[in-house]
Each structure stands twice: as C-alpha cells, then as structure tokens.
Amino acid sequence: MSLLVVGTVAFDVLETPFGKTDKIIGGAATYISLAASYLLPEIRLVSIVGDDFPQETIQAFQNRGIDTSGLQIKSGKKTFFWKGKYHLDMNTRDTVETQLNVLGEFDPILPEHFKDSKYLMLGNLMPSVQQRVLEQLHMRPKLIVLDTMNYWMDHYWEDLMLNLKNVDVLTINDSEARQLSGEYSLVKAAVKILSMGPKYLIIKKGEHGALLFGEGQIFIAPALPLEEVFDPTGAGDTFAGGFISYLARTEDISFENMKRAVIHASAMASFCVEKFGTERLEELSLDELAQRHKLFRALTHYEMDLNTINQLV
C-alpha cells in the first residue's frame, strides 16, 4: 500500500471574502500528504523547500507518518510562495503573486527506498518534472494519479500529452477539462480526454461535486453543502490525497471501489474548506470522519425499487 506523493510544498498568503492569512504552509504535496495520512501509516514525500521552511512543520509532517527523506532543503534559498485572492463564488480566484524560488530548480530525486512505491500521486507540477519521477521508479506503480492545470496546457502541451499516456487517473477541474478537450460538454470532454491516455478521469466541480468517468460509466459525488466555504485552497489536492489513499489502503482499484474513494475524497475536501489552509486537516478525529461519511451517504442515498416506475406508469 506504499504511496509516493510528489508536488509542491509552499508558503501561501490567502485572501477570501471571510478574511486574510499571514504566510501559512501550503502546496499541493502538503495537502495531498496530510489528507492521505489519515488512512496510511506511511507517506513518501518528494518535494523541495528553502531553508526558510520551518523545522517544526517538517517535524509535524513526520509525526503524521510522512517520510520527509525525499524533501530537499536548499540552503540559502527560499521556499515557493503563492498569494491568491478568492471571489465571492469561491470557484474562481486570482493569483496576486507567485515567487517560484526553489521550485524553479526542482529536480525530484527519489530516495532508494521510495522506488518500489505501489501508488503514485503526481501533484500539479511542470509535466517534465512529473516525468522525471516516473523514470526513477524500479517498476510501474499499480496506480498513477496525475493532477495538472491550465498553465501547463497553455505552455507545455507536448510534455503533458506524454504524461497522460503514462497515467491511470487524471484529476482536473471543469474549466481545465474543457480547455484540454476543446469540448464544452463534460461528457464529450471526458471521451476525448480518456482517448489521450488515462483510463479514468475525475472532473472536480467545486461546490457542485465531482464526476468520475471510466469503463464506460459515470459516477457523481456531491459536495457537502456548507454554510460557508471558508477557504477553498487545497481542496482539490485534499480530494486527490483522499482518493488515492483510499485506493492504496484498500488495495482495490476497481471502478466500484473508486466510487467509494471519490466519496472519501469529497469528505476530506469538505473538511479542508472549513478553515484556512491546512488547519482543519491537522486535527480530524475518527469520529468526525465517520460522521462525515454518514452525512455524505444521506445526501444522495434513496431507496427505490427499480420496478417502481413500471408499476406506476
């Protein structure tokens, strides 16, 4: 059930209609690893930070079972920094400032004991960097999940296409699915994207839930209706971490089990947005997780004999 997570570890400054943060810990690999740490005793993290990154955060990662031996710390350099601002609908955001810093020189080096990982989560990164990870593995993982974004579609199309041929599951949001496929209809978009390589596609729609496509089937997971979405940062990465950790923990990559994984992923994402940054993801209890799973079930579960309609018409 070994899970390898590759992605950014960052400093974020966030502004939402509900408030602003100081510099807090962010990054795709941070959210993925924290979310995954609830189901897996060990997570293998590959990322890069500067020596401005707090040692106590690295210690906190380790306390949650995150193996940081693949976390490069560049002395005299600064950690990747992102400042973002959300609009009222919380589904759109502006990047106010990006400082690449150490991320500009990121060469993901896998420690020897990471090279037999059975599950691989490639967080959103330059496609060629994601490719470098695949090259170092001793054998192909049982499941590779890849996240990406519009920027790489705009500027690194060919590298991205190469990666798509090598992965099992692609996770993107609805506007990215439209951009990648050139199709407005998400059903048509999914058909095109699945022809690019991935066997499964997850389209994340924020407050409108998520769609799982594959094996000629579609599954729809709701998002939990919340009084307030406090901060959506990291929700997509938390979703990905919840998804792959569920599959790794249960060691079952069937479509039926992917449905359950998508529900668990949605449950984890629903916690993420309740507070700023990773705060909520650091404190979840087993009871809260169990209650949230019950809530999700109640949201969409109904009892209806499939012969009912024949009897009524």
Add this chain to the structure above:
Amino acid sequence: MSLLVVGTVAFDVLETPFGKTDKIIGGAATYISLAASYLLPEIRLVSIVGDDFPQETIQAFQNRGIDTSGLQIKSGKKTFFWKGKYHLDMNTRDTVETQLNVLGEFDPILPEHFKDSKYLMLGNLMPSVQQRVLEQLHMRPKLIVLDTMNYWMDHYWEDLMLNLKNVDVLTINDSEARQLSGEYSLVKAAVKILSMGPKYLIIKKGEHGALLFGEGQIFIAPALPLEEVFDPTGAGDTFAGGFISYLARTEDISFENMKRAVIHASAMASFCVEKFGTERLEELSLDELAQRHKLFRALTHYEMDLNTINQLV
C-alpha cells in the same frame, strides 16, 4: 391523487447554440402537465390562450389525459408569446421578446369539479394570480408546490411573501434562491427561505442537479450528464411536473418519498432537454423511463458499509 396545474400555455421561439425553432408550443403549465401525464391518468389544467392557439394541440393535451375544461380560449386575442436565446453554458438565457397578450388579463377560473384537487402545482405566474387559485378551492390541498422567478421578487415582493406562507414546497433556481434570501451560501439561503413559509425547498441548479431541503435534511439529486443539452426550455417546469406527479401518484408526501420524487423529476427533466420544446416529452415509452431511472441510480449509488472508515483509519 387529483392534480391541478395552473400556469402559462404559450408560443415560444427558441434559439440555442444548436439551432432555432419556429413558433412552437411552450409555457410552464404545458411542460408541467405533459411531464405529469406519464404518472397520472388525469391532470386538471387551468390556463389561458388566444384563438390563435391550435385546436390539435388542445386535442393532444386531452389525448394525454389533460382535462382542458379550465383552459380559457379568448376569441380575437393572441396567446402569450416568448422568444428566448441561450448562451453556450445553457444555464443563462436572454429574453429577446415577450408579448403578454391574453396573459395580461388572466383570471384563473376553476371549473367546479377542479375545486377538490388534492395536489396543486402553481406554475410561475404573477403571485396575485396564484393567490386567486387558492381562494377558489373547497379545501386546502394535501400538497401545494409553487414555482416563481426573479421578476416577481423584483416587483411583487409582498404578494409573493403572502403566497410563500401558504405553500408546502417552493421550487426555484440557485440565483433566485440567492436573490430571495439575500444569502450567497445555498445552505444559509435555504434556512431563510424555509422561515418564510414553505416546509420544503427545492433549488434547481441546471446541469449541476437539484437540492431538496426540509425537516433539517438535505438531499442532492444529480443531473444526467449529457453529450448535448439541446434546449433547456421547460426543464424546470418538467422537473416540477415530474416531482408533484410522483407524490400524487404514490400518495406519500414524506421526505423519503420526496427524494424519490426528486429523482423522477430529474429523470423527466433530462428527457426534456434532449430535443427542442416539448418534443421529447410527447413520445416517452415506459422502457425509456425505466432505463433512465436505472441510469440515475447508477450515477450516485455506491455500496459502502458505514463502519468501513472505522476499520481503515
């Protein structure tokens, strides 16, 4: 199980990214009645048209069990006309032209044998006209469902508020729910709207499905992911007709049964948008209905023991 439907019967001209129509039959009560006619042997229609309205359409209504004795035909007058244009996302539309015609003088007169109706669907109309229907009933129906729109919120707020105190279920779309409540969060909006009178609220979100609120619970129905939404006109009314006809047919207005009614409503709406106007609603077979119910079940159904998470964490 008697169902009374009050609303517009109209001529529409529609333009979508997929094409244009000539003048076709439309109107809220048309879609509601057609959708309901699949589950109920008799529908009581109250509406108004001009003498330009085709007799063969009235005959077609009657052939589907729609009692047109409450359909006023004004000689020398023209039927309500609406011309609309949809944008690419199909969730927003512009009104190009409206001719009120006979609708401006609509006084809904209930035939005597309509006055004992057990189920009442008040389609989108001026609130005072909806109120006039309630005044004529011999006794309060078992269930009253009301549809309305932003225009009445803008111009007839007090009349609308009066109506909301008298109905059981309100159906509106997400932007209308936000306008009615002044809340962006749909959960907060629902709490406020339920305090205005209705015991249940359905928020329709187009391609993102529908939310049912009531008795402290939330149920989410998906929309069927389609290759093309050909024409969304009437989808909300078809949903309403599917919803109330399911409740009337099963004579069960519990929250559990409303969940099933919302699924049936979503299934009916998914047919509506597959062709222009009412075309698809005139030709459904029992087999198509049964298949669509199966599809909806597969979209959100998953098997997961609620103790699973306790065993995995």
